[in-house]
Amino acid sequence: MNIFRLTADMTHLMSVIVLLLKIHTIKSCAGISLKTQELYAIVFTCRYLDIFTDFISFYNTIMKVIFLWTSFSIVWYMRYHKIVRRSYDKDQDTFRHVFLMLPCLVLALLINERFTFKEVMWTFSFYLEAVAILPQLVLLQRTRNIDNLTGQYIFLLGAYRALYILNWIYRYVTEPNYVHWIPWMSGLVQTLLYGDFFYYYFLSWKNNVKLQLPA
């Protein structure tokens, strides 16, 4: 474990907590894409299939349980909670999951470290996570008003993957034959997708104005 990875995991945890706080305290999910939340639940399910078979560390297991539990809770809140679901903008959140999941599944079947069920599912989870934010970014473009919590949530979600890239560089330099192209490429694509969001988020912070994404 290195400081980059620990900070990355804590940033990821913070992003989930910010979102849960928003949904749980003000009972609103305005501006949040249910599609992205569902894709994240799928990502964690496919990536943590080994949660009961391979024990790596208490930290690893506890974090997996937290990410699984929170991602499904958020989906449950947005779908079934009688107050929260009212603030879900389903007419604007129209990105089709299948357009993201199918190409990722095909790619995982073609490019993986080993052709076993768990390995392909693990690979699929990385490709899917790289593009899972797209429905959310599309929704942001459509719904002009981005409230602070939503902006912070997306910023933290993007920052965690950028920190993971630092972790991968650190491990590549310090650990012999530590090479994992699949997470590296997926993580790079994922971080780049946040590129313009980071740019506008930084501008809104620097000019102290409300976050606005160009149409």
Next chain:
Amino acid sequence: ECFHESKDEL
């Protein structure tokens, strides 16, 4: 290495 060694990250 077997599945989990190379998968120590979240």
